[in-house]
Amino acid sequence: MTAENTGTASASARVLAVAKSLAEGAAARDLARELPREQVRAVADAGFSRLRLPKEWGGDGLTIPEWGDVLIELAAADSNIPQILRGHIAFVEDMLHRPDDSHRKLWLGRLLDGELVGNAWAEAGPITMGQKNTLFTWKDDELTVSGRKYYTTGSIFADWADVSGVHQGQNVAGFVSTRQPGVTVHDDWDGFGQRTTGTGTLILDAAAVDPCDVAPLDQRFRYQTPLYQWILLVVQTGIAVAVERDITEAVRNRTRNYSHSSAELAKDDPNIQSVVGEISSIAFTARALTRAVAETLQRASETGAAGRDSQEDREANLVAEIRSEQAQVMLSQLVPRSATLLFDALGASATSSGRALDRHWRNSRTVASHNPAVFKQRAVGDWLLNGTPPPVDWAVGTPATTNTAAG
Numbered sequence: 001m002t003a004e005n006t007g008t009a010s011a012s013a014r015v016l017a018v019a020k021s022l023a024e025g026a027a028a029r030d031l032a033r034e035l036p037r038e039q040v041r042a043v044a045d046a047g048f049s050r051l052r053l054p055k056e057w058g059g060d061g062l063t064i065p066e067w068g069d070v071l072i073e074l075a076a077a078d079s080n081i082p083q084i085l086r087g088h089i090a091f092v093e094d095m096l097h098r099p100d101d102s103h104r105k106l107w108l109g110r111l112l113d114g115e116l117v118g119n120a121w122a123e124a125g126p127i128t129m130g131q132k133n134t135l136f137t138w139k140d141d142e143l144t145v146s147g148r149k150y151y152t153t154g155s156i157f158a159d160w161a162d163v164s165g166v167h168q169g170q171n172v173a174g175f176v177s178t179r180q181p182g183v184t185v186h187d188d189w190d191g192f193g194q195r196t197t198g199t200g201t202l203i204l205d206a207a208a209v210d211p212c213d214v215a216p217l218d219q220r221f222r223y224q225t226p227l228y229q230w231i232l233l234v235v236q237t238g239i240a241v242a243v244e245r246d247i248t249e250a251v252r253n254r255t256r257n258y259s260h261s262s263a264e265l266a267k268d269d270p271n272i273q274s275v276v277g278e279i280s281s282i283a284f285t286a287r288a289l290t291r292a293v294a295e296t297l298q299r300a301s302e303t304g305a306a307g308r309d310s311q312e313d314r315e316a317n318l319v320a321e322i323r324s325e326q327a328q329v330m331l332s333q334l335v336p337r338s339a340t341l342l343f344d345a346l347g348a349s350a351t352s353s354g355r356a357l358d359r360h361w362r363n364s365r366t367v368a369s370h371n372p373a374v375f376k377q378r379a380v381g382d383w384l385l386n387g388t389p390p391p392v393d394w395a396v397g398t399p400a401t402t403n404t405a406a407g
Contacts, residue, residue, distance in 0.1 A: 011047030011060045012070055018046045019070075022077035023242075027356035029078070033195045035187060040084055040116075040157045043074065048085065049111040052092050058112050064301065065294040068234055072287065075238020076245065079363045080196045082238065084154045086231045087119030087162050090224060091175075097221045097304055103212050110159075117175065118155030120202045121164040122396065123148065129397035134165030134204065136174060136214060143214065144206040145176060156185045156198035163204065167214060174214035182207030193359070193366030194235075222308065222317045223300040225392040226324035230293050232367050233324070236331040237286040239364045243338045244283040246357065247276055247345055256347060266345070275345040282338040289327040296320040321390050322383060325376035332368035339364050 009017075022039055029036055052067050053059025062070070071089075075082045082089075092111065098104045123133055134147025147165055155161040155178060164173045178185060182205045189199040221227075254266040263269040300320045303313040339361035343350050350357055379390040 011050035012062065012066075014046035015043060015048055015051065015070055016073055018042050019073045019077045022074065022081060026078040026080075027359065029080075029196050030356050030359045031353070035156065035196050035198055036078065036080060036084075037157060039078065039081065043081060043085070044114045044116055047114075049088070049092055049114065049116075052089075052096070053108070053111065054096075057108060063294075064298040065291050068230070068290060068294040071231070071234045072237050072241065072290065075235050076241040077238075079235050079239050079242070079367075080194055082231060083194055083197050083199075083235050083367070084157055085116070086228065087154045088117045088158070089231055090119075090227055091117040091162060093227060093301070094221050094224070096301070097308075115160065116154070116158040117160045117162055118152060118158035118178070120149040120152045120155050120161040120176075121173070122151040124150035127397045128400050130395045130400075131397065132165050132171065134163065136165050136167035136172060136209065139206060143209050143211045144182070145174060145204050145209050146206055147204050149202040149204070151199050152185065152202040153197050153199040155202050156187055156200065161185075161202060163202075163209075164217065171217045172214050173217055173220070174209045176204065176207050176209050176213075178202075180207055191366050193362035193364070195362075221301075222304055222313065223297055223320050226293070226300075226317075226320040227297055229324040229328055229371060230290070230297060232370055233286075233290045233293060233327050233331055235367050236335045236364060237283075237290045239360050239367075240279075240283040240286040240331075240335045240338050243335075243342050243360050244280050246360070247279055247342050250350070251276060251345055254346070256349075258347075272345045275341050279338050279341050279345075282334045286331055286335060289330060293320070293323045293327050296323045317392075318389060321392055322380060325380050325390060328371070329373045329377045329380070332373040335364040336361055336368060 021042075028034070050059040051062050051070060052064075053061070055061040071082050095104060095107060095111070127133060132147070134145060134149065136143060136145045138144075145163060145165060147163075149163065152161065158178055160175045161178050161183070162173055163176045164171070166172065176183065184203045184205075185198075186201040186203075187198055188201050189195070189197065191199065251267050251272060257264065257266055261269050262271060266272050296316070296319050300313070300316040303310065303316040307313060342357060342360065382388040383390055
């Protein structure tokens with residue numbers, strides 16, 4: 001399939017231009033919990049989906065490391081934006097590995113038109129681990145899906161939701177239009193960080209779904225789990241870069257100081273310089289780790305295209321998973337620390353609610369709470385000591401034994 005890029009500039013250039021405008025108003029949106037609908041639409045209209053698509057399909061043909069560089073700039077401007085697009089990013093990557101048929105051509109056309117896909121996999125409440133209460137069923141001659149999802153990041157902004165569930169006893173996922181009566185999305189996410197990701201509830205009530213858009217989960221690209229984690233690393237890196245940006249600007253322009261400071265101006269105080277230096281070092285480390293993981297994902301993409309499930313492909317996927325976990329362990333510690341250090345270099349005025357500098361810590365801590373690092377560092381240790389592959393198809397819920405005992 002071929003298509004022409006809109007305008008003369010590359011999609012990368014257009015998206016980066018939009019990124020520059022996202023920082024303005026990010027703090028105010030956080031304080032008001034105002035969903036960035038216009039901002040997400042602007043990113044999509046700039047050609048966000050084209051970044052990773054091959055040039056012969058009308059895209060920029062970026063590698064995953066190059067893609068990550070653009071995503072980090074978005075995250076540095078507003079850390080909510082890349083997380084909102086997390087499910088869409090994975091969908092675009094999956095399209096690269098789909099069979100070259102009319103169905104893929106249909107979806108590529110939608111991507112090039114700027115349509116977005118959100119995520120709807122998780123289910124909250126008393127659900128047995130590994131099971132889904134969301135069911136795909138035939139109603140007359142139409143395939144429908146019913147269920148209740150939570151943590152549906154991006155779906156409130158999207159044209160489609162990537163919905164997981166069960167069809168005829170098999171774990172599947174399907175792409176469901178959010179623009180139909182059977183789909184309701186609520187903005188009821190109440191986390192103290194990443195407040196504007198719209199990570200709330202999606203209710204499906206006999207929503208129509210094209211059977212061609214439903215497929216077994218195990219048909220997805222193999223490195224989906226580390227890719228999802230990598231996007232959170234991108235978000236953490238963007239936060240670290242934003243902290244570096246904000247502290248540098250604040251200290252440079254600061255004229256008030258303490259009588260017992262080591263210099264007349266804060267920017268000349270070696271104590272403050274040391275704090276800013278550590279913050280900058282964390283931002284550099286975050287960029288380096290995130291790019292290192294991106295390189296392993298790129299390798300997994302290439303081996304998957306050459307021969308899925310070959311020995312080389314399995315090894316590439318293992319490396320991608322391990323590296324994403326190692327980076328997650330470190331950034332889950334370093335970036336919240338950076339967001340705390342910020343206040344050591346400033347005065348009490350930095351705690352003003354209007355400045356919303358605390359959002360960096362809140363956002364980083366919230367991102368770190370996804371897929372808790374404590375389990376990832378144990379998995380890395382088990383792999384190193386015993387050669388045990390890390391789990392990639394894991395679930396959240398109540399253990400079956402607990403439910404049995406409760407009953």
